[in-house]
Amino acid sequence: MNAASETLLSVDGVSLSFGGVKAITDVSFDIRKGEIRAIIGPNGAGKTSMLNVVNGFYHPQHGRITYKGKTRPRMRPYQAASQGIARTFQNVALFRGMTTLDNIMVGRTLKMHRGLFWQMLRYGPAMREEIEHRRVVEDIIDFLQIESIRKTPVGKLPYGLQKRVELGRALAMEPELLLLDEPMAGMNIEEKEDMCRYILDLNKHFGTTIALIEHDMGVVMDLSDRVVVLEYGHKIADGTPEVVKADPKVIEAYLGVGH
Amino acid sequence: MFYRETGQFKQSYAADQAVFPILQDRIGLAIILLVAFVVVPLFGNEFLLASVMVPFLILSLGAIGINILVGYTGLLSLGSAAFMGVGAYSAYKLSTIFPGVNILVWILCSGFFAAGVGVLFGLPSLRIKGFYLAVATLAAQFFLQWCFVRISWLYNDNPSGAIEVPARTLFGIAITGPSATPVTRYLVVLAIVVVMTLLASNIVHGRIGRTWMAVRDMDIAAQLMGIRLLPAKLLAFAVSSFYCGVSGALMVFLWLGAAEPSAFDIKLSFLLLFMVIIGGLGSMIGSFFGAALIHILPIVIRMLPEALGLPIAAATVEHLTYLIVGGLIIFFLIVEPHGLARLWQIAKQKLRVWPFPY
Ligand SMILES: Nc1ncnc2c1ncn2[C@@H]1O[C@H](COP(=O)(O)OP(=O)(O)OP(=O)(O)O)[C@@H](O)[C@H]1O
Ligand SMILES: [Mg+2]
Numbered sequence: 001m002n003a004a005s006e007t008l009l010s011v012d013g014v015s016l017s018f019g020g021v022k023a024i025t026d027v028s029f030d031i032r033k034g035e036i037r038a039i040i041g042p043n044g045a046g047k048t049s050m051l052n053v054v055n056g057f058y059h060p061q062h063g064r065i066t067y068k069g070k071t072r073p074r075m076r077p078y079q080a081a082s083q084g085i086a087r088t089f090q091n092v093a094l095f096r097g098m099t100t101l102d103n104i105m106v107g108r109t110l111k112m113h114r115g116l117f118w119q120m121l122r123y124g125p126a127m128r129e130e131i132e133h134r135r136v137v138e139d140i141i142d143f144l145q146i147e148s149i150r151k152t153p154v155g156k157l158p159y160g161l162q163k164r165v166e167l168g169r170a171l172a173m174e175p176e177l178l179l180l181d182e183p184m185a186g187m188n189i190e191e192k193e194d195m196c197r198y199i200l201d202l203n204k205h206f207g208t209t210i211a212l213i214e215h216d217m218g219v220v221m222d223l224s225d226r227v228v229v230l231e232y233g234h235k236i237a238d239g240t241p242e243v244v245k246a247d248p249k250v251i252e253a254y255l256g257v258g259h
Numbered sequence: 260m261f262y263r264e265t266g267q268f269k270q271s272y273a274a275d276q277a278v279f280p281i282l283q284d285r286i287g288l289a290i291i292l293l294v295a296f297v298v299v300p301l302f303g304n305e306f307l308l309a310s311v312m313v314p315f316l317i318l319s320l321g322a323i324g325i326n327i328l329v330g331y332t333g334l335l336s337l338g339s340a341a342f343m344g345v346g347a348y349s350a351y352k353l354s355t356i357f358p359g360v361n362i363l364v365w366i367l368c369s370g371f372f373a374a375g376v377g378v379l380f381g382l383p384s385l386r387i388k389g390f391y392l393a394v395a396t397l398a399a400q401f402f403l404q405w406c407f408v409r410i411s412w413l414y415n416d417n418p419s420g421a422i423e424v425p426a427r428t429l430f431g432i433a434i435t436g437p438s439a440t441p442v443t444r445y446l447v448v449l450a451i452v453v454v455m456t457l458l459a460s461n462i463v464h465g466r467i468g469r470t471w472m473a474v475r476d477m478d479i480a481a482q483l484m485g486i487r488l489l490p491a492k493l494l495a496f497a498v499s500s501f502y503c504g505v506s507g508a509l510m511v512f513l514w515l516g517a518a519e520p521s522a523f524d525i526k527l528s529f530l531l532l533f534m535v536i537i538g539g540l541g542s543m544i545g546s547f548f549g550a551a552l553i554h555i556l557p558i559v560i561r562m563l564p565e566a567l568g569l570p571i572a573a574a575t576v577e578h579l580t581y582l583i584v585g586g587l588i589i590f591f592l593i594v595e596p597h598g599l600a601r602l603w604q605i606a607k608q609k610l611r612v613w614p615f616p617y
Contacts, residue, residue: 055483081485095476097541098469105466106473110485112466116494122461127273130465134272173484
């Protein structure tokens with residue numbers, strides 16, 4: 001990515017605490033349009049909390065978030081969604097009682113507008129809308145190679161596939177900013193490779209900006225354009241993978257984890 | 260062998276997004292409708308029509324209402340009988356204030372009153388969930404039932420405290436009141452229930468239905484998809500209460516003929532909840548299965564000893580009925596929480612692969 005590309009999201013001096021627990025302390029960083037930005041750090045560093053701040057689940061006590069040029073004190077999750085922020089969860093958060101197809105169709109909710117009257121008739125405009133979005137969803141299903149589990153209730157799927165369906169659901173929102181919370185956790189090598197390929201494809205072909213939390217350093221180094229490192233809620237490093245990897249503070253934080 | 264979808268390749272997403280994508284299901288539905296609209300009225304006796312089918316259909320409609328709220332949206336409600344009462348009382352008031360308008364119009368309109376009241380009592384659902392929400396709806400149940408007893412305007416100051424259904428006609432044929440025949444009442448109820456079931460089924464298969472199920476399964480993720488919880492939940496309360504309201508109005512106008520406030524007490528709420536649990540949470544057909552089991556099974560059990568010539572006292576049979584139905588409820592809660600609808604699914608799956616085990 002070129003360094004001149006514009007900033008999509010910037011986080012300025014954000015602090016978040018739960019009662020006495022300080023999850024994030026005065027963290028600032030930015031995400032540029034079209035890049036893959038990794039957020040790494042040891043367990044409990046505040047990575048997930050950071051994503052929750054970005055998409056409006058948590059409201060930080062201090063600091064500001066600027067997204068697409070607009071600074072805001074607080075935002076609701078549905079506002080984040082309607083402005084193009086999508087997200088997957090560390091612990092898969094699918095709609096367990098629904099099929100793969102329906103799960104991904106839910107991702108189209110914001111783009112569907114026919115009200116109760118037409119929905120009730122399921123005819124004419126409502127049916128046309130349903131088919132139009134089904135087509136988009138089928139493209140996503142093709143892309144993620146999950147054709148065979150289209151009609152399977154997601155609760156019955158193995159973990160790796162669930163993660164893939166969750167990615168599909170996020171993609172259905174056609175996000176500008178995609179937040180992925182450990183998308184490869186608990187996967188085997190092949191599944192990880194597939195997932196990496198999807199992430200790269202998304203970024204290269206659709207220009208989706210991606211913020212990625214990941215523990216596998218190999219994956220992080222390969223995929224990301226820039227990395228921000230958190231530890232105990234503080235930012236300890238920020239820069240290209242090479243720079244971050246050589247940073248003594250990062251090496252210290254990860255000491256004993258293979259570095 | 261006969262229940263196969265092989266060879267039925269869906270050529271379009273339209274065909275695959277249909278509510279009944281499999282041909283055999285559509286044929287089955289057509290047969291059921293034919294039997295319901297033609298065979299039953301032609302050959303059914305008065306008992307079958309008036310005491311079995313009419314109540315079964317009306318309870319099914321109420322069960323659909325509750326299923327929308329409890330099964331599809333995951334909001335536990337114990338106030339459904341009260342919402343049925345709102346439907347019944349508003350249909351009664353409207354039909355006595357404006358006797359010139361057709362009664363069916365008022366029965367359907369009563370749904371809107373129930374929906375309004377439902378939304379009002381659904382407001383706390385944004386903040387509270389599960390058990391606590393159930394308690395809040397219980398408050399609705401008691402408050403509304405208190406209104407039915409205390410506000411004499413609701414039953415036109417009738418000294419008995421009951422609402423009595425005025426005789427009304429449709430195209431010159433009596434459909435309510437003592438002169439309405441069981442066949443006409445059955446056909447009117449059937450038509451309303453079929454149409455409303457179709458509409459409900461369309462709703463739950465489309466965007467709105469998916470929204471409800473998303474809220475039920477994982478409300479955090481639902482919000483992330485851009486779903487606002489309060490409007491989604493209130494819509495579920497509104498639609499659900501609409502169905503309960505119409506069901507309540509039908510209950511008084513086309514089944515009981517008159518009703519006291521106690522007709523809408525907590526027992527009815529529980530009965531409907533049982534129907535939905537046994538039939539299958541989040542399943543349209545399950546609502547019918549549940550209503551059949553809870554309403555028709557006891558009738559069958561009551562008639563069995565006589566039919567078989569067994570000398571069992573009526574009181575004993577009554578107790579047996581409670582035992583069996585109660586046992587079934589516990590059985591389903593433990594063994595098959597998805598209810599009869601799931602058993603039906605499994606049976607269909609078995610049929611699909613028959614004669615092979617997989
Ligand atoms: N809802 C909450 N209530 C209280 N404390 C919380 C909450 N969410 C997070 N925390 C605390 O904030 C800190 C950061 O948690 P967070 O989940 O953001 O870490 P993480 O970097 O995602 O860790 P992991 O790698 O284990 O996922 C932890 O100490 C955690 O206990
Ligand atoms: Mg985390």
